[in-house]
Structure formats: C-alpha cells, structure tokens
Amino acid sequence: MPAMHVRLGAFSAALVLAATLSTAASAQKKYDTGASDTEIKIGNIMPYSGPASAYGVIGKTEEAYFRKINAEGGINGRKINFVSYDDAYSPPKTVEQARKLVESDEVLLIFNSLGTPPNSAIQKYMNQKKVPQLFVATGATKWNDPKDFPWTMGWQPNYQSESQIYAKYILKNHPDAKIGVLYQNDDYGKDYLKGFKDGLGSKASMIIIEDSYEVSEPTIDSHIVRLKSSGADVFFNITTPKFAAQAIKKNAEIGWKPLHFLNNVSASIGSVIKPAGFENAQDIISSQYFKDPTDPQWKDDPAMKAWNEFLDKYYPEANRADASVMYGFIVSQGLVQVLKACGDDLTRANVMKQAASIKDFEPAGLLPGVKVNTSPTDFAPISQLQLIRFKGEAWERFGDVLSSDVGG
C-alpha cells in the first residue's frame, strides 16, 4: 500500500500534493469507527436547552468553525462531520446522547461536551468503551487524571490552579490579610475553595469567613453585608456572572472596599463589569487566559481580526461580546490541531496519543505567552493564566504569565 501511494503521488499532476502527502504516505492509513478517507465524524453534547443554555453558543461556534475548515478543504483532505446533541444539562440525558453518538452515530470521539455533572456521568462509559472524551468544557480539576481515565482530557485552566495563583499572590503581597470568601454552593464553587485553601497551605486561617449561596437565590445582597460586617479586607468572589455583577454593585452601595479577587468565570467585561458599572469595578483583580473580545486593547490584534472574519462569514448572528464564542473558536482550533497531527492514522488510540503530545501550541485568541502543552502525564492542556487588574474600562495585565498544574 505505501508504495502505491508514492507512485500515485509521483504520477499525478499535483506534485504539491505529493510533497504534503510524502510524510503521511509513509505510514499506513488506519481508521477506527467514525473515520474514513473522506470524513471524520465528531460527536458533541451541549446544553442547548435548560438552565445552562447560555453555553449552547459554544456548540454553535464550533459547528461554524468546522464548516469553515470544511470549506477550506478539510483536515488532510477529510471533511469534519460534526454531530451535536442537546442534553439540557441533565446527566441521564447526557448518558443517552453519549451512547447514541458512540453506538448509533458511530463517532470517532466526543469533543468538548459541556458541564461537570454531565461529563462525570459519561466518564466511566467513555473509558470503558475506549472512546476519547476530548477537551471537556469544564474547569473541574478531576479531568487531569490520565492514570485512571486515559480517555478523558480537560482543556481550560482548572479552578484549583486558578485559585492557587490568587493564594500565592495574597501570601506574597498581603501576608496579614483577613480574607472573606463567597462561593456558589456546588462543585464549581467548592473546587475553587479547595484550591484556594491548598494554596494558602498552613495559612488557611487567614480566611476569617466563608459564605455560600445557592444558584437559585435571586440576589446575594445579604451575603455581601455579612461579609462586610466580618471585617475582612480581602474578598475572594467565587460567583457566576449574574451574581458577580450583583456583588460588585452591592460592594459599592454599602461602601465596602476590600481587595477584590474575582474568579475568571466572571471576568467578562460585557456580561459582568459593564452591568455592574465601570466605576464600581476599579482595581478588581482577576485572571485570564484568552482575549476578552470586548476589551478595546485587542481591537487591532491579528487574532481578533481572524476571529471577526470567521464570524462574519460563518456565524454572522453571533453575539461578539460573548466570551463563549471566543472559547468555542479557540477549543475548535485545538481539535483541528490534534486531528492534523494524527495524519492518516485516525484511530482512537492515536487521537489520544497526539492529544497528549501537544507542544507549545498557540491557537489564535489566547493571551500572549499562554501556550497549550500536554504530555502522557499531563492531561491539562491550558494551565497558564495571567493576573489582570481592572483600570478605567479595560483589564490591565500585570506580572508574568503564571502556571500551576493540579491533577485530579
């Protein structure tokens, strides 16, 4: 077979094609279910309906991005067939959809399925079936566990590494701080809190008050008042966008001015800072790993231009202030990179092998200096963040790009 390929290449008029094929042609073509000479079938599960439906935009962006890839000739000549289903963020439905994708649609892998509970529900199944559960869209720490779950890989910086970065910063710059923590009472909030305490280590007693709220609460005003009255002078705000905006506003209303750390989940200018009021958000510290599309400093950035061109052509109705659109754009590039590296060996084992050997990959949209790196023992592709401080109407980066790898 290899010899035939070389001959075919040599005799065909497309000599350029032969040059690109020469490396791939030396290896035999190998396929698992879901891949063929013309197509790669990718599965995806998103909450298009239900309580987390705001994140459905990620799935739509990915679909648009793969349309762009297909229009530009596909990956090594193969088109991506992107099959995306709705699970309404309900774990039993996720199991049903994952089984449908694997057993009925016969996809090569499931890519960027969203949410911690849905992904937890299918993790065991995917690993039993030995089907890659690649670049899951959740910041939980447990996805970086190649020893027990070699078929599951995370993507974004996980919550624990992020809060460890804040803890290190506090220990270094404010060793006498009295810290108040407000967190959402679920896996996400508790993951952050754990990382923060681990980061403080023996100094965890610096936390003088921990308060939690339920997602179903209409407002968190009373929690903010309680935190203020505790006398804390550092505030670690582990909240989702709606509550983060409320907290920033309430702080200003009652005149509480602690050193305010805001988790990256809510660092969006468009959906948090602007509604809360720029004047109330001055000097808040957070962290980022990709460019906020609403941040004016990136207006003329080449990556942002590429992003805008892509949206103009393939997803014109997208809301450009939505960070999820940027997220989908970046993670899709990650998958394309892995599939390109697979060459003609499109087996599930090789997909995981290539996904676990990404070196210094910089997809368009990440902050300067943030790189994607994996290894057979490191299944946390992005683990770098940069501290940012809100000044005027934009985030200002400060300090170096920091990294912290935490395993699950």
Place this chain on the structure above:
Amino acid sequence: MSAAEEVVAEGHEAVEAVPKRAMTLGTGTSLLVLAALLIVPMFVKNFIIFQMTMLLIYGLAVLALNILTGGSGQFSLGQSAFYAVGAYTSAVLMEHANINYALTIPISAAICFAFGYLFGKPALRLSGVYLALATFALATAMPQLLKLNFLEHWTGGVQGLVVTKPDAPFGLPMSQDMWLYYFTLVVTVAIYIFSVNLLRSRSGRAFMAIRDNEIAASSMGVNVSLYKTLAFGVSAGITGVAGSLGAIAVQFVAPDSYTITLAISLFLGMVVGGVGWLPGSFVGAAFIIFVPNMAESISKGLSGAVFGVLLFLVIYLVPHGARQVAILGQQLIGKLRKN
C-alpha cells in the same frame, strides 16, 4: 365550590369518561406487547436496548403517578424527589456497602414507601392545587438536600456517585445492557400486575371512591386518611424502584439529575398517556423520552418551541391522551368487523 375543587372535579370528569374496567389492555393485546418487549432486544443495537430500558423505567415512574392521580385523585409534582431517594438508596448501598444491586431495589421500595407515607400524613390537609404546590416544594428541595455537607460523605455531594453496572449472572452470554433490560422488564411486569390488581381490589375501589367523592366515600365507611396516605406510599415506593433501576442503568447519580424538570416530565407523561389508564404510562414515557429528540432533530435552536407545539397538538387533538387513541382504534376495529 372553590377553584381548587373545580380543578379536581374537572380531572374526575376526564377520568370518568371511560368505565373503570377499561383501566388496562385486553389479555390478548397485553401478551402481544409483552412478546414484542421480549423479542425486540435480540435484534437491535445496545443503544436501542438502553433506550428501551429507560422507557420501562420512566414508564414505571409514570405508572406510580398514575396510581396516585388517576387512582386516588391526588396531584403530585414531587415525584422526582421519590425517584431521587430511590436512586440514591441504590447507589449508596451498592457503592458504599457493596450490596447486590437486586437487593437494593426492595430496600429502596421500602424506604420510599415510608417516605411517601409520612409525607402523605401532613399532605392530608391539602387537596387539589394546594397539594400540587406542597409536593412541588418537595421536588425543589430535594436536589439541595442531596448536596448537604453532612450527607456528602455518602452522596458524593454535587459530584454525585458513579455506579457500577452489573454483569449478566451465571455466565449468561448477554451484554450488560441486555441483562439489565430483561431484569428491568421482569420488575416492570411484576409491578404492573401488582398495580392492576391493586386498583381492582378493595383498596383500589376505596382509592377511586375517594377520588370521585370524598364525603360519599367516608360516609360509606372508607377510611379516607388511611387510603390517601396509602396511595402516596405505594406511589412513592414504585417511583423509588424506578429510581433505583434508573441509577443502575445510567450508572451515575447526581443532584442535577433529579430536578423539578423530571417531576414535570413525569406529570406530562401521565397526561399524554391518559390519566388513570395504566398502559398509557408507557406511552407517556415514550413521549417524554423520544419527542424531545424528535424536536431537536427538527430544529436545534428552537427545540423547546417545537416540543411545545407538539405537546400542544397532542393535548388539543387527543385531550385524554393515548387512552383516547386506543379507544378510537378499538371502535374502528369493531366497525370493520361488523362490515
């Protein structure tokens, strides 16, 4: 007559539209359906078998609600809470106490029966929409109760618990899915026969007497409070069994799996299947499993709207659900025979 009573009375008229004997399918049809349920899994993919298992499980949960609402005339929007208790009972017993999955099912049934019976006690004072609201509160509270810190050691908190799927016993040459399907089928058939007999028994007649007219029933010597709480207990017990089976089939329990959405889906399944018609429970279950998938394949962005339109059409065209379709079919066959 208060507004609440009117709602209940309206419900009764709907139930009264058919004679009580028509609560089940004929023997011939039942056997035919059973044969189909036995044979089909041999020829389809594991994924379809899994969907059929889920169909039976949700069917059981809808059946439980049907006994409560169709049988004793009490509303419940809190079935998801009983389902969650059943699921967690099985999951915790299997994963922490290493108890065989089959043994966890009667335990769940007993715990949920007790839970439902106790909940039924204070709920006695409520009826109609007020009862629906009280059960609604139970459904909204349950996911948060499961997240409580002092339970986290057993429930796994928000992270949930992963459940190990059982292999087929005695070295039977069957996939896990197929074994679990037949296991579920046996449990389902047993509970179905139990329910049919329950509603035909003295207790069942007492349920229906209460449903039709509480005062008349009590003046005839029916112990209203006992039978009302009993109906709650039985319904909760069966829902618990469904929850247990669901946890084993899905291999995962988490608070997010048992939100109010599940309770509403079950309620919807009951209405679509036909209130008070037991076989309709499984038709209703099919509706809540497959119609959202259909809606999604029609339009991803508007799947909720498409689902709404489909639901509206069903309620508008066949307000008594699958039962009405079945009766129409029967009449049609009768006419054809005469000709």
